[in-house]
Amino acid sequence: MIVQFFVPHAVGTQGYLLLLDWAQIVGAFALVLGIGSLFRTHWDKIRRRRRGYGYSTVTLASFALMVWAGIFYGSGQGPLAKRLLTVESGRLFEWLFNNIDVPLDATMFALLAFFIASAAYRTFRARNVEATLLLITAIIVMLGRVPLGEMIYDKMPAVYEWIMQYPAVAGKRGILFGVALGSIATSLRIILGIERSHLGG
């Protein structure tokens, strides 16, 4: 991979594309692995009648429903075998996704709004100079991003932009450099075989 970056030769390119293709296929199986373990956890729970196994039934049932709707039912037309091998997932699948998955996912994350508001009230204290600096910056940012802030002080968005573009960028770049050096070191260690934790020890 590293060689390929520096040497734009045709053979290198073909090998490169091949590897990338393979990575995608193996990657798909990795996703299956994730789903499979999920399946196993809940199935075990049901089998052993552990606490809350009723909920596990819900999970497996909804999983089955989605898979059936997308792969087996699909577009609803044609023989079953053909539908299994068709890329079209069908209107039922889309309906289930848009009306069940979307509101659940979106609302779960919307809950975060409440938590951050509660945290703002209860825990964000200006205990020292640094914390005060952080809070003041946060307040300026919050004012700068809304039209109301601009109405209060018409240079507010400009102040916000300056903060975002200069001091914040400086801080972030420092972090970026640190992270970059760290990840290069780790990658080198993996390639040279010093680091083996990804293999499970």
Add this chain to the structure above:
Amino acid sequence: MHGIAYRLQNIDRRWLYLIVFAAVVIPFLTSLKLPVGLHSPSTTDIYDAIEKLPPDSVVQLAFDYSPASMPELEPMAKAVARHAFQRGHRVMAMTLNTQGALMIRRVMDEVAAEMNKEYGKDYVDAGFKTGGVAVMLGMGKDIIGVFNDTDARGNRLSTMPVMKGVADYSDIGLMVDFSANAITNAWIAYAHEQYGLRVAAGVTAVMATDLYPFWKSGQLVGLINGLKGAAEYEDLVGAPGLGILGMSSQSITHMLIILFVIIGNAGYFLTRRRSQSAD
């Protein structure tokens, strides 16, 4: 001792939740319409980039987000797609996130129907592919190959008019990545740095701080930041949507949070002083 300061400090969380909810809902009940205000230069940079594209360019839109980020990202995706269609460009939609697959349909089908654009001729849904970085790198050499000549609906890509002349990144005028996580960094690192693809991003506000350095350095063409950014782009394109509609709520709730911080800190300082003077 159990004065106001103490009670304020220990208020039950659920009252706070109720106040927040009210702050979000009430602006919708009134018809408070706030102007969008100053447009961020990072947003206008993307608008200008699309304006300056040569006619009949291909704009790639990466829908790398899930329903969790939909409230912020869908309005901006719609606005950008509209803009590309307005200027007569072709749109290639794809995603590296499984959830993005149907996010594409929600946005593209709706915008295309509104603007009378035809699937296969004006836009295509290339869908989801596993592999993340592998896809980004592969597209630099052979887009059709990476997608195995199949779109997300089982059609053949290479025969579609929309994909005419699109072999790799050099045939794509601009790519806009809509995401809520570090995948944008990867797009910049792999697609832009190695192949020179022009990358812009529309991100949730959480990611915006992380990406500002990349816009400043020119590695990102532009950056649409959160719901306000979406409102700005809707304003630029002249198609008000959920971005602009959310602005009054956003303003009120921001004020509320600031108030929370101030009151919370006031209570803190008061109780601290009281306990200090009690010594």
Add this chain to the structure above:
Amino acid sequence: MPEAQQGAHIVFLGFALDPYVIGLWLQALLTFAILSFLIGDNPVYKFAEHLFVGISAGYGVVIVWQQAVLPKLVFPLFPQFGPTPDVPPNYWLIIPGMLGLLILSRFIRKYDWLSRYPIAFIVGLYSGAAIPATVQLILLEQMSATMRPVLGLGEVTWTVAVSALIVLIGVVATLMYFYFSRPHVGTLGVGSRIGIWFLMVAFGAGFGNTVMARLSLLIGRVEFLMYDWLPVVSHYLAGFVK
């Protein structure tokens, strides 16, 4: 704002049901189910949570199968099933296919050591790709971006020059803070103190933006309730009252 669609009606038990309306009600009920968590953990929330896990996992399987596995593995091996029947089969793909199956060996304790090979392949590939990418992305480009305005390259006005100098100082100071191999005293001490201030500004900006983002998520849900669901509810209520 979307108007109620005059979609196809399904006839069920003698009632004509509009899937669009049923869908809206489902969305609203599930939204409230999740919001109920704010009052306290409860069975309705738990039900919704587990439903979500199942649905999204099922969704993932369908999408991966249809948009990744079919086009990349099945169709190339058996072109007659796909949209490109004229392309000859690509038997090389059996190799990654086998590698992929090896990953699944993790499920069987006795053979799970087999899964190390595909994992090593993936990790190796991405690590190799990451090194030049990271070097280019951050070390080279970001550094040049920081230096350029200060060295006077490109168009520079006074405000930009001063600001850029601030950025340079900030970056160096922040790096000083992260240099833990020596104690933070003397020059390093002053530098790292300044570095912390820059970090605080960066984090403060991040926090402000995070607050904004999370509130936007809630605003999105309320937009749905207000613009999509309520109009339908009031429409039906009005129908009832009549």
